[in-house]
Amino acid sequence: MASGQVEFDEGQLGAALSHYERALALREALLGPESLAVAEVLTSMSNVHIMRDEAEKAREHLGRALAVREKLLGPEHPLVALTRRGLGFTWFIEHKAQQAEQEMRRALEIDERALGPKHLRLASDLDALATVLRQQGRAREAIPLYDRALSISESSVGADAPVVGSTLINRAGAFAECGEYARAIEDYQRTLALHEKTLGPEHPDLAMPLSGMGEAQLLLNQPARARASLERALRLEEKSESRCLYGEIGYHLGEALWRLGERRRARELILQLRQTATRKEPYQEEHESAEALDAWLAAHPL
Incomplete structure (x- = not known):
């Protein structure tokens, strides 16, 4: 189990799963298939599969x-709530929001009864439920849940805790x-300041709040501010192993540059993105697809 967790933390998902499968076989043989130790391994294995989509x-x-x-602890135990939240997330990543919401609400109800209305676990439950509501286009309903999650986190672990930054960036969205x-920009700025304080000014994780802030600045017709945010975001994202935000940041930076009159540089950036773009993938932003980039280029001739 420990070896599997190390491999998982390092992103070695195949190796992690091999360790967990061996642990599962050993625990089932020693303790039987219905033990809490077996449930623990199954949960760890599920995390690997979630990371693999x-x-x-x-x-x-x-x-x-x-x-x-549920059999060994009863249906109202916090471990049951944690498992239900995990189940909700599996529905969420498949865009089956109704099933996801049902599990997330059940997890929140269990934790609130078992742990009390101000326990830190509720902050994660509230954040998860709010994000599911946003997937359904119900962002207005999500905001009070994020507000409550922030209040719990800040009173429990302080305003500089990572969980606070996570909820702030979600509320900004x-x-x-x-x-x-x-x-939105206010929350992105708060997140950025928190990350700068805890991670340093050059950490790749700063790219996410900078990207969101740049997009919001564009929507407020502030292209100069957007360019500054997005150029810094792009530079930091280049340091990231995944570079999963690179296309999104580049697209918005291209738009900011175009509005500022730097049209040749804007087109060069969009053309660079187009060289590696594919059809739209499940988690790809719409504007990053090959079709969207072609449309942008056609609408922005030199």
């Missing part, structure tokens, strides 16, 4: 873990989806 396999393991935990771009 294998939601159905993850849900299979979590369903088995849930049955064991909800504000942006509601058209409240100035409020």
